[in-house]
Amino acid sequence: MKKRILISGANGPIMRTLILFLKKKGFYIIGIDASIHGNAETFCDEFYKCPNGKDRNFVRFLNKFSNKVDVIYLYVDEELENISKNIINFPNLKKKLIISPPKTIEICNDKTAFYNFFKNKKIKLPLINYNGKNIIKPNEGRGGKNIFTTNDKSIIKLFKKKSKYLVQEFISGKEYSVDCVFNKKNNLVFGLVRQRVVSQNVSIVGKILKHKKIIKRVKEISIYLKFYGPINFQFIENKKSIWLIEINPRLSGSIIFSIMSGFNPIIMSYQIHQNQKVYLPKKIQYNKTFYRYWNSVSQ
Numbered sequence: 466m467k468k469r470i471l472i473s474g475a476n477g478p479i480m481r482t483l484i485l486f487l488k489k490k491g492f493y494i495i496g497i498d499a500s501i502h503g504n505a506e507t508f509c510d511e512f513y514k515c516p517n518g519k520d521r522n523f524v525r526f527l528n529k530f531s532n533k534v535d536v537i538y539l540y541v542d543e544e545l546e547n548i549s550k551n552i553i554n555f556p557n558l559k560k561k562l563i564i565s566p567p568k569t570i571e572i573c574n575d576k577t578a579f580y581n582f583f584k585n586k587k588i589k590l591p592l593i594n595y596n597g598k599n600i601i602k603p604n605e606g607r608g609g610k611n612i613f614t615t616n617d618k619s620i621i622k623l624f625k626k627k628s629k630y631l632v633q634e635f636i637s638g639k640e641y642s643v644d645c646v647f648n649k650k651n652n653l654v655f656g657l658v659r660q661r662v663v664s665q666n667v668s669i670v671g672k673i674l675k676h677k678k679i680i681k682r683v684k685e686i687s688i689y690l691k692f693y694g695p696i697n698f699q700f701i702e703n704k705k706s707i708w709l710i711e712i713n714p715r716l717s718g719s720i721i722f723s724i725m726s727g728f729n730p731i732i733m734s735y736q737i738h739q740n741q742k743v744y745l746p747k748k749i750q751y752n753k754t755f756y757r758y759w760n761s762v763s764q
Contacts, residue, residue, distance in 0.1 A: 467493040468735065471530050471561075474540035475512060476503025479718050484508055486724060487731065495534060497527075499541075518543030524551045524558075531558040536738050538563055538695070538731065540716060542605070545570050563694035563738050565647075565714045572690065573712045576604045576631040586689055588682075589706045595634035604629050636710075638703030641679055642671070644723040646733045647692040654737070655745055656680050656698075657728045659719070662754065671722040672754045682707055694738070695720070695730040719757070726750045 468491065474480065475496025484494050485508055496509035499517045506512035516523045518541045527537065527548070539545050539562070549567035552559045564570070572582045583590055591600070601624045602612040614635050615621060624630045645656040658679045663670035683698050686709065697717035699710040717723075720730060727749045736743045 467491055469493045469495065469534040470731075470735070471495045471497065471527075471534045471537045472540065473497050473515070473518075473538070473544055475505035475509055476500050477540070477718075479721070480505065480540075481508055483721050483724075486721070490729075490732065495530065518545075518547055520547075521551075523547055524555060528555045528558045531555070531561050534561060536563055536735055537561045538716060542574050542713075542715070545715060546574055563734050565693045565696070566691050569690045569692060570714050573714045574605060576602060576711065577628075578604075579711065580631060580633070583686075583689070583709065588686060588689075589708050591634040591636050591708055591710070593631070593633055598635040599632050600635040601630055601632050604631055636701045636703065636708050638701045638708075640710075641674075641676065641700045641702060642717060642719060643679060643683055643698040643700070644717055644720055644728065644730050645683060645692075645696045645698065646730045646737070647687070647694060647696060648737050648743075649693065651687065651691040651693060653680075653684055653687060653692075654733065654743065655728060656683050657723050657726065657746075657749065659722055661719075669757050670754060671719060671757075673722070673726040673749065673751055675749075675751045678707060682709070686712070694734045721757070722755045725755055726753060 470492050472494060476498040484496065487494055493510050495511045496505045497513050497515040498505060499515055501514055515526050523544060524547060539548065545564065549564060549570045572578050580590060580593065598614060598616050599621050600612065600614045621632055625632050640661040642659050642661055643656050646654045648654050658674045658676040659671040660674055662672055679700055695716045697713040701708045701710055716730065723730060728746045733743060
């Protein structure tokens with residue numbers, strides 16, 4: 466019998482390649498999405514339109530599938546927040562979800578809360594109240610949307626007054642994304658570093674690297690928060706230091722790069738969640754560059 470997985474955000478542009486790959490590996494995929502715009506119904510085994518991730522009915526909707534699937538992966542930040550706050554009332558659904566604790570999700574999904582939590586820890590962060598080039602980003606946002614940089618002091622001053630934005634020092638350097646899997650004891654099982662060579666909201670060109678310093682930094686950070694399942698860390702490195710930029714407590718938008726290189730966080734976290742034997746990657750294609758192409762068009 467096929468292993469059954471539910472994945473949200475199935476109509477997203479990154480999902481077709483990922484889901485077709487999982488189907489080739491023997492998974493039966495149920496996709497859900499709040500948007501009807503997309504063609505997930507053509508490549509998922511089953512597809513359903515769901516309520517918006519913030520909607521109070523979303524949890525009840527998801528609970529309907531708790532007896533139909535083995536595990537559930539949520540790809541949308543709003544869904545993670547909603548579920549983590551309300552999952553206590555749905556014990557069977559809780560058993561199927563691969564999700565970090567509520568505190569972890571709350572901190573990671575709010576950029577101001579994230580900064581305030583880590584600012585007094587031994588973790589290097591971009592400064593706030595920086596007199597120079599700043600980056601301005603929404604407190605709640607993903608995929609690099611509505612983020613911009615500026616030296617204009619009047620604009621910086623304006624956005625500092627807006628509670629829904631975080632204004633930080635702009636750090637120039639090499640960008641890294643780290644796909645990780647944590648076990649039920651919140652320990653790192655495996656992490657893979659990818660340099661973001663070209664990105665447009667999600668990574669378009671990524672190079673797989675063996676970067677021990679970055680992995681060490683991930684382990685240092687995980688002392689302060691409890692993680693479970695697939696987690697994505699983002700860093701910038703320059704001659705001065707390695708800077709933590711953000712943590713996504715879910716699968717990353719460019720996870721296909723890690724999968725194609727030899728590390729599949731979905732399969733590994735599935736094994737962990739089902740208390741199966743966990744197989745670590747035997748051969749990673751380090752120093753290989755992967756390219757993403759948008760090759761699906763439909764009417």
